[in-house]
Amino acid sequence: MPAKLSVNLNAIAMLRNRRDLPWPSVTGLGRIAMAAGASGLTVHPRPDQRHVRFSDLAPIRALLDDEFPGAEFNMEGFPDEGFLSLVEAAQPDQVTLVPDDPTQATSDHGWDFEASRSVLETVVSRLKKGGFRVSLFSDGDASEDGLRIAREVGADRIELYTGPYGGCYDDPSEAARIVEQLGRTADFAAGLGLDVNAGHDLTVDNLPALAARIPALAEVSIGHALTAEALEYGMAEAVKRFRKACGQAV
Template structure:
């Protein structure tokens, strides 16, 4: 089964926030993405609201519930009490926990499961009691012990941090090495019954090799590259291009 595409709307929101104006509309472009066949929408609300605003979340939740009930809402963030309460109010289908400092420009590493597993266990249990699937941002470095520790937290999935792979756009030999490490990490997770998602710097160009190496990849969350392509092709056609890159026949 092809990996499912979740469209990350952060870059759209960041462009909107450059002016005190309601466009580009996060809601409208989220609707266009879902109409074009995206499986879901992803947001990463940060404490400073520099892209997605807390006020966007109820509207996006309602968009999915009212118009696309088979789609999923995925909310990413560092598991502070404020973030957990936000998730409990919004009830996304999936929560992706990341180890980011609030000041970071973007997510750039996975959890250190050797030191952070104990912190994560009660948080994951709390979210799962609320009916939410939990995914943990993880380095795709082939570390099987780290994957075992991630499994022991009670998480449902890991999300492979694919930034190093995406950063090899002009170095094909290095990209091949990074891809194999991601594949080994995914193999270890799947052997333990963990689902595998992926995200960060994924593009139409590098997705096919990723989904070929990880054929049971559940979901990819894509924002920056997809939004950049949407400036050229439009959101609907861009979503279709990414769906084909994920292996869908459309």
């Protein structure tokens, strides 16, 4: 089954936040994305609210509940108490834990699973008791021992950080090397019983090779490149282009 597409709304929110005005509408463009066949919506509410604001969370949850039942809401963030409280209020279907410093511009590395084991055990246990699916952000070359720890702390999935893959858009040989590394990591994770998501700098051009190498890829979360495509093609057409890149029938 082709990977599902979750549309990350952070870039849309960042554009809106340049003015003290309600447009572009985060929920409005989320609605268009869902109507065009996206499987869900993703947000990463950072503490400074420079992207999605805390006040966006309830309307996004309501949009999916009221108009697209069965679609998924994915919340990403560093698991401090503030983020966990937002999760418990918004009730997403999936929580993706990332090891971001609050001042980072964007996520740029996965968890050091061994060093963070104690923290992850506590947080994952809390989230699982709340009924949430938990995904852990992982480097594409994560060690086998690290992936075993991800499984042992109770994660359901990992999300492969694909930034380095996206960054070699002008180097086909390096892209091929990295996609094979991502594939090996996904293979090992799957063998442990972990489902595999992916995200960061995925495009309509580089996504097909990743999907071909990881045929069991469960979900891709895409914001920056999809928003850039939407500026050129419109949101609905951008979603269709990414769905096709995932291998979905459009």
